[in-house]
Amino acid sequence: MPGSGGATQDVAQEPIPQSPGPMRLVSWNCWNLFDDVLGNCVGYCPYEDKLTTTQYKNKIAAIAKTLRVLDGDIVLLQEVENIGILDTLVQHKDLADMGYQTRHLLPGNDPRGINIGLLSRVPVDDYISHKSDKFTRIDNPAYVYQFARDAVEIHLTYRGHKVGIVGVHFKARINDDDPDRRVAEAQQARAIADNILAADPNTYVFVMGDFNDTPGTDTYAAVRNGPTPQSLVFEHAMSSIPSAERYSYVYGKDKQLIDHILASPNAGARLDPDSAVILHDATAASDHHPLAATYTVP
16 A cells, blocks of 8 residues: 555456347367368278268258358257367358357267367367266166267356356267267266356356257257256256257158257356257258257347
């Protein structure tokens, strides 16, 4: 203080509150988004595939066109081979001015080399792979599992508020289907989300991606309802969409909602219900239909 002979000290200022603003989330399984080169997958991928140069260019163009329409601030993509594809995607003329300066992709466990990728206008504070996690199905602990691909834990700060995202791509329903593994994956993904909330209950937390299961299944319930009757119930962003349009995948003639954006109650309360969309005219790029929803933060 002046006159005391001591050093002056700056008083820490409280951060200036920011007015609420929209944060748009997008999730999309891009269906085998390989490039046109063999040998440049990340991690161990003995069944790597590749597209022809023409196929690759056309797919990038179709995805870029769709992402421009969806206009997400944070975009989670499934089935992406490597981060170079994300770099090529954001340099496409339809996305070059969209501000996707942040891109992340880590190798997962899938032997084909299909991974979860992130495009974001928001800087990422931390990006964590859970591909090495080992877990059981809580109600049937006979087998120990790992994620078929990965579950990525993403931490951001948006408008001064903490946001946590668990990005997933659970085991596919194929001939050698293992629904117990898919449920175990869902339980572990929810545990990651709950750990984020336990560290800071004010964080807005989302679990989003390709669940490969529909509402009403044990997989979906494990994420939405949590492990106990006392667990927080996460809110589905697509609930306001008319039921006839509430699907993200068509198997034969069966329209299924297997891709999801689920939000912790504090985040779900900030959903703009009119913003939720499942884009059904994106089939030129993928067999999945992308989801988008906007939340008001903080």
